[in-house]
Amino acid sequence: MRPSFSLAPGARRFALPPLLAALPLAVVAPPLGALALALGGFVIWFFRDPERSPPPNGVVAPADGRVSVVREEEGRIRVGVFMNVTDVHVLRAPMDGSVETVTHRPGAHRPAFTKESERNERVDVALDTHDVSMIAGWFARRIYPYLSGGDAVTRGDRIGHIAFGSRADVLLPAAYDRADLLVEEGDGVRAGETVVALRDDAETV
Structure with missing residues (x-):
């Protein structure tokens, strides 16, 4: 790292x-x-990159900003954070894990807070515990992942940044359901510090 x-x-x-x-x-x-x-x-x-103090438990926000997406996808919950121009744009690991793949997908550059942003340029990071997506917006043109296959990450580690944009998502493990969510759309969050989901058993992975 x-x-x-x-x-x-x-x-x-x-x-x-x-x-x-x-x-x-x-x-x-x-x-x-x-x-x-x-x-x-x-x-x-x-481009400021302040230090953050991750909590010991739970899934933390991947980015600074406001929660713009909370939805279910094939039995898993996606939480997306929209970054405004005033937010820190360095992304953080939501959970501990090992990187399996890092995939760049070309696409459009629609505003990241709209439904059309699902077709935007993005980098999808698949880990053994969860997935993270770095999504460009209408103004962002460069996504910089800091990871490659085989890397190990710890909750709160820096995992990339998006120059002048835009949205970061975490796809939670299948074991999480809506009852485990601690945020809803519109909530403000801080990358690496705000807990967005926590299981009742308070697992530390």
């Missing part, structure tokens, strides 16, 4: 061009220079 970062990978690539342009623009066109500086600062802030 990756070590701790204060900024997600890719921050320099997006932030440097406006920051480098800010100085010459400040000389020839001060308003444009200020705009370039503000843009570079926004990118750095957007």
